Amino acid sequence: MKTIEMAMVGEPLNVIDPEIAATLEEEKRRQQENLILIASENLVSRAVLEAQGSVLTNKYAEGYPGRRYYGGCTYVDRAEQLAIDRAKKLFCAEHANVQPHSGTSANMAVYLALLKPGDRLLGMDLSHGGHLTHGSRASISGRYYKSYSYGVNRDTYLIELDEIRKIAREIKPHLIVAGASSYPRRIDFVGFSEIAAETGSIFMVDMAHTTGLVAAGVHPNPVSCADIVTATTHKTFRGPRGGMIFCREKYASAIDKAVFPGLQGGPLMHIIAAKAVAFKEADTPSYKNYQEMILANARALADALIGLDFNLVTGGTDTHLVLIDLRNKKISGNEAVELLEKVNITINKNVIPYDPSGANDPSGIRLGTPMLTSRGMHPAQMKEIASLINETFEQRNDENRLAIIKQRVNELCREFPAYKNSVNNGDI
Ligand code: DSN
Numbered sequence: 001m002k003t004i005e006m007a008m009v010g011e012p013l014n015v016i017d018p019e020i021a022a023t024l025e026e027e028k029r030r031q032q033e034n035l036i037l038i039a040s041e042n043l044v045s046r047a048v049l050e051a052q053g054s055v056l057t058n059k060y061a062e063g064y065p066g067r068r069y070y071g072g073c074t075y076v077d078r079a080e081q082l083a084i085d086r087a088k089k090l091f092c093a094e095h096a097n098v099q100p101h102s103g104t105s106a107n108m109a110v111y112l113a114l115l116k117p118g119d120r121l122l123g124m125d126l127s128h129g130g131h132l133t134h135g136s137r138a139s140i141s142g143r144y145y146k147s148y149s150y151g152v153n154r155d156t157y158l159i160e161l162d163e164i165r166k167i168a169r170e171i172k173p174h175l176i177v178a179g180a181s182s183y184p185r186r187i188d189f190v191g192f193s194e195i196a197a198e199t200g201s202i203f204m205v206d207m208a209h210t211t212g213l214v215a216a217g218v219h220p221n222p223v224s225c226a227d228i229v230t231a232t233t234h235k236t237f238r239g240p241r242g243g244m245i246f247c248r249e250k251y252a253s254a255i256d257k258a259v260f261p262g263l264q265g266g267p268l269m270h271i272i273a274a275k276a277v278a279f280k281e282a283d284t285p286s287y288k289n290y291q292e293m294i295l296a297n298a299r300a301l302a303d304a305l306i307g308l309d310f311n312l313v314t315g316g317t318d319t320h321l322v323l324i325d326l327r328n329k330k331i332s333g334n335e336a337v338e339l340l341e342k343v344n345i346t347i348n349k350n351v352i353p354y355d356p357s358g359a360n361d362p363s364g365i366r367l368g369t370p371m372l373t374s375r376g377m378h379p380a381q382m383k384e385i386a387s388l389i390n391e392t393f394e395q396r397n398d399e400n401r402l403a404i405i406k407q408r409v410n411e412l413c414r415e416f417p418a419y420k421n422s423v424n425n426g427d428i
Helices: 004-010 018-033 046-052 074-091 103-114 161-171 189-199 208-215 249-263 269-282 285-307 333-342 370-374 379-394 399-415
Strands: 095-097 120-124 146-150 175-178 202-206 228-232 243-247 321-325 348-350 364-368
Touching: 018 399, 046 269, 074 095, 074 208, 074 243, 074 269, 095 249, 103 175, 103 202, 103 228, 103 243, 103 249, 120 161, 146 161, 161 189, 175 189, 189 202, 208 228, 208 285, 243 249, 285 321, 285 370, 285 379, 333 348, 333 364, 333 379, 370 379, 379 399
Parallel strands: 120 146, 120 175, 175 202, 202 228
Antiparallel strands: 095 243, 228 243, 321 364, 348 364
């Protein structure tokens, strides 16, 4: 007779836990049957999934390669060293730490390494496109540090360096953060670095959203002009969920100590191995084509939406995302999400700069192209999807029309499967 322990080791998930097995299947189906335009989501490859779901999850390895607190680290050392070496090469960095569990953990580690509680932090306002960890009061970053924010111009919705220089000269921040979660344009990292040099501030870039674009060389790489760069390995990058930090050699020891033991315990070795796989995948010509297509798709989506009288914040995009001000469409962010959900299009509501409505039901939505591009879609599909979105809003009270739109969405999903003949190249 099998013991419970043996059963736990040997039986498949659907035998051990049918509820979770069914939940995973349902989620897979949801991903397959929906057009997902959430700018921060993507589809990882079979190889990344395999590394992530591997026996490396069993290993404790506090410390860094060659300097661990546990025995038996030969193979996880190899995996982490490969990840570090590949990351440094890909982003032309002097030093890389691949252990942060997320982008937020990466940002926190930088602050812990380089700031004292009460030091001045200058980042982009959350409501103008920044991130919680750039000094929002809702996050530790706005409570342990004295945080100040900059926003975008009221007319153009663009970041204006003169304005940032003015604020920086006044408050003399210890650290300036550039980077955003819903800013659709390129950011002048070199201009920011000059301001930081002038005010004696450490300059950090959070490139979480654009990591993949940067890796492929289709978006400016801030590593050469910033003291510290944090990133995520999912989003555009198309690796496992996680964070990483790049820095100049002089900050390396402080950053490593802040990640471990300052903020985290045992590194997630299975995730680090999956990061290494994603770095290898990113170092190929086909990855560059993929990232170029993300941009082409975002531009096509933007152009088509503008043609349908959508009001795009900043009038377009240079990246993988568009931010739409819905006020002329007489629909709120919440209503837009709910309506599109009905036709199997998944998006997120988003505040727009100077939003007259609150964050709970903002005036905007954010759309991104990484996931649809992973499914093999091109600008022709983006144009059609823009029309489907517009029609959904215009025909919101006509259930028959909505059913027809949903049918077309289903057809597109079948034509460009998430888990077959796509980047995953297999039936996962
Ligand atoms: N939640 C991420 C995003 O969607 O942009 C940022 O952390």
